[in-house]
Amino acid sequence: MSFRRLVSDLGRLCIQTASQSVAVQQQRTIHASVRAADSIRDAHRQGTRVAAGRVETMEGTTGAGTQTAVNTSSLDARLPTAETLKQQFDGVAYHELPVVYIRASKNNTLVTVTDTKHEVITSTSCRLEGFKNARKKTTIAGQTTGVAAGQRLVRRGIRTVRVQVKGIGPGRMTCVKGLTVAGVRVVSITDHTPLCELGPRPRKIRRI
Structure with a gap:
């Protein structure tokens, strides 16, 4: 097989691949986390002291840094425009x-x-x-x-x-x-x- 024929076949293959339609889904990144039940204020009211290492785990939310990609195309279709x-x-x-x-x-x-x-x-x-x-x-x-x-x-x-x-x-x-x-x-x-x-x-x- 000649080099010229190989190049032409490769170009035809690339054109056929590019012409195929690809379905794209709209996705959004949603922050999902579970609220921490205990807090420093509750611990103070009970009279217990909180160590410095537990402050970050007790205050705020657990798993706040996680991100989840959710397909919202069906939800966006119901929102008013x-x-x-x-x-x-x-x-x-x-x-x-x-x-x-x-x-x-x-x-x-x-x-x-x-x-x-x-x-x-x-x-x-x-x-x-x-x-x-x-x-x-x-x-x-x-x-x-x-x-x-x-x-x-x-x-x-x-x-x-x-x-x-x-x-x-x-x-x-x-x-x-x-x-x-x-x-x-x-x-x-x-x-x-x-x-x-x-x-x-x-x-x-x-x-x-």
């Missing part, structure tokens, strides 16, 4: 849908419905639905409030809404369930609960 704002739901654009604001505190659940101009359509709470005192902070009260708000929306001809939840009270998701029970279609649920990064200053360590 710029085209979602123009998507039609029952003939109404997404950004023109009424918004149901749910304030789930530890003692009550407040529901307020506004339009795109932030004008209040209707509002209710567990107290207005007949729950008093400690009964306001139950899951049944939250669901009843959601059903009542949903029935008011249906009577006004509103059957498709967006939901924005704030707070971690007991009526958090039961109120959303009550809306769906009343016949209201929930397009999206947004969690708007604020998270304090630092928060208030903790109590001083007790010294014995």
Whole structure:
């Protein structure tokens, strides 16, 4: 076999190899770690002293330096995009849908419905639905409030809404369930609960 023929065959093989399509998967690097149960503060409160070598193992998280590659292509397909704002739901654009604001505190659940101009359509709470005192902070009260708000929306001809939840009270998701029970279609649920990064200053360590 001549050298020229060998070069031509090799070039043809490279072209065929390059023309093959390769499926590429989108992956992200996610930090996964398990929180350490013990801390130096707990040890001080119990009156025990911590050696200097155990400080790094007790504070922070274990395995914080590990990285895991996870395929997020299926998850990214469910996240909203710029085209979602123009998507039609029952003939109404997404950004023109009424918004149901749910304030789930530890003692009550407040529901307020506004339009795109932030004008209040209707509002209710567990107290207005007949729950008093400690009964306001139950899951049944939250669901009843959601059903009542949903029935008011249906009577006004509103059957498709967006939901924005704030707070971690007991009526958090039961109120959303009550809306769906009343016949209201929930397009999206947004969690708007604020998270304090630092928060208030903790109590001083007790010294014995």
